[in-house]
Amino acid sequence: MGNVQARVEAALERVLPSGKIAPQRLHDAMRYAVLGGGKRIRPLLVFAAGEAAAGDPDRVDPARLEIAGCAVECVHAYSLVHDDLPCMDDDVLRRGKPTVHVEFDQATALLVGDGLQSLAFQLLAEHRLADDAAAQLEMVRILAAAAGSRGMAGGQAIDLASVGQALTLPELEHMHIHKTGALIRASVGLGARCANALAPEKLPRLDHYAKCIGLAFQVVDDALDQESSTATLGKTAGKDAANNKPTYVSLLGLPRAKALAEELRREARDAVAEMGVGANRLLELADFIVLRKF
Amino acid sequence: MGNVQARVEAALERVLPSGKIAPQRLHDAMRYAVLGGGKRIRPLLVFAAGEAAAGDPDRVDPARLEIAGCAVECVHAYSLVHDDLPCMDDDVLRRGKPTVHVEFDQATALLVGDGLQSLAFQLLAEHRLADDAAAQLEMVRILAAAAGSRGMAGGQAIDLASVGQALTLPELEHMHIHKTGALIRASVGLGARCANALAPEKLPRLDHYAKCIGLAFQVVDDALDQESSTATLGKTAGKDAANNKPTYVSLLGLPRAKALAEELRREARDAVAEMGVGANRLLELADFIVLRKF
Numbered sequence: 001m002g003n004v005q006a007r008v009e010a011a012l013e014r015v016l017p018s019g020k021i022a023p024q025r026l027h028d029a030m031r032y033a034v035l036g037g038g039k040r041i042r043p044l045l046v047f048a049a050g051e052a053a054a055g056d057p058d059r060v061d062p063a064r065l066e067i068a069g070c071a072v073e074c075v076h077a078y079s080l081v082h083d084d085l086p087c088m089d090d091d092v093l094r095r096g097k098p099t100v101h102v103e104f105d106q107a108t109a110l111l112v113g114d115g116l117q118s119l120a121f122q123l124l125a126e127h128r129l130a131d132d133a134a135a136q137l138e139m140v141r142i143l144a145a146a147a148g149s150r151g152m153a154g155g156q157a158i159d160l161a162s163v164g165q166a167l168t169l170p171e172l173e174h175m176h177i178h179k180t181g182a183l184i185r186a187s188v189g190l191g192a193r194c195a196n197a198l199a200p201e202k203l204p205r206l207d208h209y210a211k212c213i214g215l216a217f218q219v220v221d222d223a224l225d226q227e228s229s230t231a232t233l234g235k236t237a238g239k240d241a242a243n244n245k246p247t248y249v250s251l252l253g254l255p256r257a258k259a260l261a262e263e264l265r266r267e268a269r270d271a272v273a274e275m276g277v278g279a280n281r282l283l284e285l286a287d288f289i290v291l292r293k294f
Numbered sequence: 295m296g297n298v299q300a301r302v303e304a305a306l307e308r309v310l311p312s313g314k315i316a317p318q319r320l321h322d323a324m325r326y327a328v329l330g331g332g333k334r335i336r337p338l339l340v341f342a343a344g345e346a347a348a349g350d351p352d353r354v355d356p357a358r359l360e361i362a363g364c365a366v367e368c369v370h371a372y373s374l375v376h377d378d379l380p381c382m383d384d385d386v387l388r389r390g391k392p393t394v395h396v397e398f399d400q401a402t403a404l405l406v407g408d409g410l411q412s413l414a415f416q417l418l419a420e421h422r423l424a425d426d427a428a429a430q431l432e433m434v435r436i437l438a439a440a441a442g443s444r445g446m447a448g449g450q451a452i453d454l455a456s457v458g459q460a461l462t463l464p465e466l467e468h469m470h471i472h473k474t475g476a477l478i479r480a481s482v483g484l485g486a487r488c489a490n491a492l493a494p495e496k497l498p499r500l501d502h503y504a505k506c507i508g509l510a511f512q513v514v515d516d517a518l519d520q521e522s523s524t525a526t527l528g529k530t531a532g533k534d535a536a537n538n539k540p541t542y543v544s545l546l547g548l549p550r551a552k553a554l555a556e557e558l559r560r561e562a563r564d565a566v567a568e569m570g571v572g573a574n575r576l577l578e579l580a581d582f583i584v585l586r587k588f
Contacts, residue, residue, distance in 0.1 A: 017443055026443050026451040082408060087400035106381035107454050110404070111447050114376060114411065118442030121415045125435035133427035140434050141419035148412030149311055149320050153405050157320040160401050 001044060001284065008043040009035070011066035012073060015123060029104045029112045030119075034077045037095030041217070041289065042076055042187040043069030048281035049191030049206055053198050055278040064194040067127045068139070071120040072187045075147050078116035079183075081109050083156065093236050117147065130193050139190050146186035155179025159245075167246040173215065181214035202275065209271040209282060216264035217289050222247040223257050224293075265290040295338060295578065302337040303329070305360035306367060309417060323398045323406045324413075328371045331389030335511070335583065336370055336481040337363030342575035343485030343500055347492050349572040358488040361421045362433065365414040366481045369441050372410035373477075375403050377450065387530050411441065424487050433484050440480035449473025453539075461540040467509065474515075475508035496569065503565040503576060510558035510584050516541040517551050518587075559584040 012034055019028040046069040047062075054060035084091040084099040085106060092102050101109035121140060130136040145151055155178025162175060188210035192198060225239070226249045239245075248257040268286045272279040306328055313322040340363040341356075348354035378385040378393040379400060386396050395403035415434060424430040439445055449472025456469060482504035486492060519534055520543045534541050542551040562580045566573040 021444070023443070023448045023451040023455070025455065026448060030443060078408075082404055085404065087404060108451070110376055110379065110381060111443070111451050111454075114372075114407070114441075115443035115447040117408065117411050118438045118445075118447065121434055122438035122442060125431050125438060133431050136431055137419050137427050137434070140415055140431075144412045144416035144419060147408075148416060149317070149324060149405070149409035150315070151412075153409040153412065154317045154320060157317040157402070157405050161317065161319065 001281075001288070004044055004047045005040050007062065007066055008040050008047075008069050008073065011070050015067070015070050015119070025104070026108060026111055026115065029100055029108045030115055032097075032103060033081050033100050033112050033116065034074065037097065038073070038077070039292075040069070040073060041285075042072040042183060044281075044285055044288075045184060045187040045210070045213075046072060046191035046194070048279075048285050049188040049210075050194045052206060052272060052275050052279040052282050053192035053195035053202055055199075055276060057278065057281075060195045064127075064129045065191060067123050068129055068190040068194055069187075071123040071143060072183060072190060074116045074120040074123070075143065075152070076183060078113040078120075079147075079152055079156070081116070082113040085109055088156070088160070089239070091236055091239070120147075124190075131196055131198075135193055135198075139193050142186050142189045142193075146182040151178055151182035151186075152180075155182065162246060164244050165246070167251070169251055172246055172248065172251060176215060176218040177211075180218050181211065184214035184217065185210040205271050205275065206282075209268045209286075212264045212268035212271065213286055213289055216261050216268065216286075219248045219257055219261040219264065220290055220292065222249045223254060223261065225249075226254060261290050295575075295582065298338055298341045299334050301356065301360055302334050302341075302363050302367065305364050309361070309364050309413070319398070320402060320405055320409065323394055323402045324409055326391075326397060327375050327394050327406050327410065328368065331391065332367070332371070333586075334363070334367060335579075336366040336477060338575075338579055338582075339478060339481040339504070339507075340366060340485035340488070342573075342579050343482040343504075344488045346500060346566060346569050346573040346576050347486035347489035347496055349493075349570060351572065351575075354489045358421075358423045359485060361417050362423055362484040362488055363481075365417040365437060366477060366484060368410045368414040368417070369437065369446070370477060372407040372414075373441075373446055373450070375410070376407040379403060382450070382454070383533070385530055385533070414441075425490055425492075429487055429492075433487050436480050436483045436487075440476040445472055445476035445480075446474075449476065456540060458538050459540070461545070463545055466540055466542065466545060470509060470512040471505075474512050475505065478508035478511065479504040499565050499569065500576075503562045503580075506558045506562035506565065507580055507583055510555050510562065510580070513542045513551055513555040513558065514584055514586065516543045517548060517555065519543075520548060555584050 016031050016034060017027045019031060021027055047065045050060040050065045051057040081100045083089050084094055085101055092099055100112055124140050155175055158175045159179055188206050192206050265286050269283055272282050310325050310328060311321045313325060315321055341359045344354040344359045345351040375394045377383050378388055379395055386393055394406055418434050449469055452469045453473055482500050486500050559580050563577055566576050
């Protein structure tokens with residue numbers, strides 16, 4: 001896993017415009033927003049899904065997976081930069097560093113997010129990532145739909161509207177399916193489409209895995225937010241509770257939230273268990289996401 | 295021209311998510327940002343370039359041009375929504391109506407822009423717009439590069455950095471080539487690629503036309519900003535001067551700015567004059583952009 005993270009880190013270094021290219025301050029800020037932090041869960045999912053779809057880690061080109069992983073990570077990073085802005089969550093700390101609008105300024109943070117979103121689609125269009133251009137266009141469609149108003153951006157809007165509201169469990173799930181789930185599903189979908197000669201019957205299993213792991217990820221995030229300190233988390237802890245935002249922990253209590261995460265981990269593993277050796281990394285990632293401590 | 299504008303308006307109505315689809319407030323705000331205003335210059339350029347590239351208005355599918363036109367208009371509309379935010383230009387009036395963050399709120403305006411950018415790429419990926427998928431991927435690449443940190447978003451960063459600075463004419467041009475020019479060139483590039491059996495030797499002429507018209511557009515904007523009232527402009531007049539922002543008028547004076555616009559109009563027309571009857575709409579648009587009064 002560390003091997004893939006290092007690959008992704010190097011690829012992000014390479015695809016982000018250099019701080020020497022004008023406009024320099026904007027490019028410095030884009031690099032600040034993306035590099036040197038983050039667990040790279042979504043690129044890890046791209047790699048794992050690509051290997052599972054190929055059936056064998058050696059039958060998928062890692063150069064394709066790197067670029068697809070960079071594209072989803074650019075979308076993820078842009079969403080964090082915009083979510084941290086004063087008019088949204090108003091947060092000052094992210095990945096253990098000052099947020100982009102604190103380190104630079106709000107206008108730059110706005111443009112960093114905008115530029116990172118464009119960069120994601122540029123990456124998907126300007127490198128060869130699939131066997132044919134039609135499959136690659138489908139990758140663009142998947143990422144755009146996942147990022148947009150019926151995906152991640154929509155989830156953020158639902159989240160904003162839910163502050164101070166008493167959500168039911170289905171309503172909370174609806175929010176997270178959009179806010180974090182859509183991009184996690186897209187990561188798996190993009191990775192799978194990087195594989196040569198993709199067998200389409202694998203896609204529903206991979207997608208079911210992605211849905212389970214996306215929800216599990218959020219349940220675990222809520223539990224960690226409750227249990228951890230700001231120092232270990234690298235972002236402001238206990239903020240959701242302080243903002244009266246509904247979470248899995250506030251709705252279910254900590255023990256039942258942990259049991260739900262465990263159930264989702266099992267369901268995710270079951271979805272891909274029969275896909276053979278290629279799915280090993282997906283199994284590992286399910287464990288990593290649910291059993292992580294920070 | 296009115297015919298094309300009506301087509302584009304109807305297409306935008308259709309491709310924007312309905313206000314009845316959740317998250318409703320976000321979708322209402324996206325529709326508010328895009329519909330019922332704007333001259334649709336960029337979609338008009340998409341149509342005109344498509345007809346010129348096809349050599350004959352009847353040899354390019356208007357359904358393709360509509361979608362490509364909607365995509366560039368979504369990017370343009372998103373940039374206006376973000377530019378109007380308090381941390382950027384802090385404007386309250388746009389197209390004669392309150393800006394999105396005034397009518398809704400800042401967080402919604404942020405998400406409107408984010409969602410519109412995603413929608414643009416989704417449109418380019420989910421409809422058939424070119425003879426083959428590879429040409430269509432090239433359209434994605436063109437729009438992403440034009441929108442990004444080395445295009446429109448970069449131009450906005452250069453603009454921010456230039457407030458209160460004494461720019462030279464080449465520096466001012468450098469800013470506008472990015473801020474407005476990149477998307478205008480992309481509009482022409484996308485329209486051309488919608489044409490069946492595109493003759494690649496036409497592309498440099500069309501691109502030269504687009505470069506000239508992009509600059510002319512900005513020179514005329516500066517002149518109108520100086521000469522008009524807020525009521526006729528539909529946005530706050532005289533704002534650049536009040537903010538001590540450099541403009542073509544502040545650098546050249548009004549008469550020389552007008553002469554420059556006229557020179558660029560002639561150069562744009564010359565670039566496509568020998569392309570035959572298909573280029574008629576491009577010639578009309580050059581006149582419209584430079585000779586408009588509002």
